[in-house]
Amino acid sequence: MKDATAPQTRIQREKRELILEAALDVFAAFGFRGSTLDQIAERAGISKPNLLYYFEGKEAIHAQLLARLLDTWLDPLRELNPKGDARAEIRAYIFRKLEMARDYPRESRLFANEILQGAPRIGDELAGPLRALVDEKVTILRAWMAEGKIAKVDPYHLIFAIWATTQHYADFDVQVRAVLGRDDEARFHDAAQFLEQLFFAGLDPR
Amino acid sequence: MKDATAPQTRIQREKRELILEAALDVFAAFGFRGSTLDQIAERAGISKPNLLYYFEGKEAIHAQLLARLLDTWLDPLRELNPKGDARAEIRAYIFRKLEMARDYPRESRLFANEILQGAPRIGDELAGPLRALVDEKVTILRAWMAEGKIAKVDPYHLIFAIWATTQHYADFDVQVRAVLGRDDEARFHDAAQFLEQLFFAGLDPR
DNA sequence: TGGTCTTTTGACCAATTGGTTAAAAGACGC
DNA sequence: GCGTCTTTTAACCAATTGGTCAAAAGACCA
Numbered sequence: 321m322k323d324a325t326a327p328q329t330r331i332q333r334e335k336r337e338l339i340l341e342a343a344l345d346v347f348a349a350f351g352f353r354g355s356t357l358d359q360i361a362e363r364a365g366i367s368k369p370n371l372l373y374y375f376e377g378k379e380a381i382h383a384q385l386l387a388r389l390l391d392t393w394l395d396p397l398r399e400l401n402p403k404g405d406a407r408a409e410i411r412a413y414i415f416r417k418l419e420m421a422r423d424y425p426r427e428s429r430l431f432a433n434e435i436l437q438g439a440p441r442i443g444d445e446l447a448g449p450l451r452a453l454v455d456e457k458v459t460i461l462r463a464w465m466a467e468g469k470i471a472k473v474d475p476y477h478l479i480f481a482i483w484a485t486t487q488h489y490a491d492f493d494v495q496v497r498a499v500l501g502r503d504d505e506a507r508f509h510d511a512a513q514f515l516e517q518l519f520f521a522g523l524d525p526r
Numbered sequence: 527m528k529d530a531t532a533p534q535t536r537i538q539r540e541k542r543e544l545i546l547e548a549a550l551d552v553f554a555a556f557g558f559r560g561s562t563l564d565q566i567a568e569r570a571g572i573s574k575p576n577l578l579y580y581f582e583g584k585e586a587i588h589a590q591l592l593a594r595l596l597d598t599w600l601d602p603l604r605e606l607n608p609k610g611d612a613r614a615e616i617r618a619y620i621f622r623k624l625e626m627a628r629d630y631p632r633e634s635r636l637f638a639n640e641i642l643q644g645a646p647r648i649g650d651e652l653a654g655p656l657r658a659l660v661d662e663k664v665t666i667l668r669a670w671m672a673e674g675k676i677a678k679v680d681p682y683h684l685i686f687a688i689w690a691t692t693q694h695y696a697d698f699d700v701q702v703r704a705v706l707g708r709d710d711e712a713r714f715h716d717a718a719q720f721l722e723q724l725f726f727a728g729l730d731p732r
Numbered sequence: 733t734g735g736t737c738t739t740t741t742g743a744c745c746a747a748t749t750g751g752t753t754a755a756a757a758g759a760c761g762c
Numbered sequence: 763g764c765g766t767c768t769t770t771t772a773a774c775c776a777a778t779t780g781g782t783c784a785a786a787a788g789a790c791c792a
Contacts, residue, residue: 331759331769349643353560357750369752370770378750410729429642432697436635436642437555439700446704454705470729476706477720478729484694485687491638492690494645498652499660500682514683522728523616523676523684537739537789563780575782576740584780 336374339364340388343381348429351437352382383441386434389427390445394453396420397479402460406469407520410482414515417486422508428490454479485515542580545570546594549587554635557643558588589647592640595633596651600659602626603685608666612675613726620721623692628714634696660685691721 342364346355357378361368375381396416400409421428439446454476461475489496489511500507548570552561563584567574581587602622606615627634645652660682667681695702695717706713 329768335769351557351560351639351642354557354643355559356748358748367771368750369772372751373769407729432638432642433557435698435701436638437557437560439704443700443704446701450701451705468731471723471727471731473723473729474716474720477717478724480694480698480702480705480717481691481720481724484690484698488686488690492641492686494649495641495652495656496686498645498649499657499686510680511683511686514680514687517677517679518684518687518724518728520728521677521730522724522726523613523679524727525674525677535738541739562778564778573741574780575742578781579739 332374335366339366339371339374339381340385344385344426344430347382347385348426348433351433352378352441353437385430386442389431390442390449393420393427393431394450397453397457400457400460402463406464406467410470410519411516414482414486414519415512417482418489418508418512418515421486421488421490425490425493428487432487432491482519485518538580541572545572545577545580545587546591550591550632550636553588553591554632554639557639558584558647559643591636592648595637596648596655599626599633599637600656603659603663606663606666608669612670612673616676616725617722620688620692620725621718623688624695624714624718624721627692627694627696631696631699634693638693638697688725691724 339360343360345363346359357368357371360381361371364371396413399416400413434442457479458475461478464470465472489508496507545566549566551569552565563574563577566587567577570577602619605622606619640648663685664681667684670676671678695714702713
């Protein structure tokens, strides 16, 4: 085995998935260097040599997780439609990002860990595809601003603000929980409502 | 030596400071588990046994850094003055936080790493003093909202949004740089201007 | 200059790390 | 039931980890 390309049997696909699932837990919590193969193997319920039968090594598992992540992470931004209504499009983008923070917090933390550590493994991805996509969407935002559809603000920092405010609920989950109280089920509903107000009205009293 | 309480000689104070400085670099970049004493010793330019002459161990160095951090991290929020002008106070708070992200990015990342990993060492600090401080300031924000000084929004999520948007420039620095281009010196100026607009007017076209 | 206290380090240690190997145990078609 | 291929693991391994120790090297003052 050990060939990552085209896993064949059902059992191979399942085991690889099982390992990636366990690895996501561990890498998201401790970062690449802070995670160990023993931890991952134990969480996956298999032996370490068995784990290494399915993946070439620690790097390979991490790389696979990052590749998958990057593939879907930017989907919400890609969907920003220049032909749609400006406010509706931005609102939808914010909500999609917030949903991702809610539904895929481990992926968000995996990404946060990688960036915090200087993006040693996805630096090229950031400078290339990510930057290109952002530039493209910034053009759309600028057009909307020129048409008077939305306020004239720095479009780059607008995107950063959307990333920051939404991902915060995944990455800083422990802090949010500590402040709001143990299990606030309305958390994401309240966050959505707040972000809507913040981005579309600011703190100006009406 | 090895007694953390009351370091006496000048040389002791300097060496401990040197070590903490090096450790901040390393812990901020790799998190607790991803950092090694050899790394820290090398960056400090001393031998590992020498490092362990000044600190009890890896935990002790990390604990000291966190203690220091927590002591100053919440200062900006503490300064939010209930007797001041609502908008001016919030604006000042945002700017102070942004300044901290600019001037102390390593501290911000150290904190981010700790939270990302589930706050195993400062969980009590979050549930205790942090929560209490936030609750206190939320009361002030609610009063301002009742007086019509600022819009009625969820005050907790408002604080989260300020934390998220400002710390983003320290924690996700690599990503910000990759998107904006290598060395955008106006970055923090633009960020300040944008945040002012976002929080005090939103995206409504004027 | 000698004596004491502080500071520094080379040599070492047990535990853990990522990873290998060879052989055992299953799975599966016949 | 048999032969082959896949899957699993016990037993290792070299390197790195956090940490110790005893002795050397400085610092400082009489």
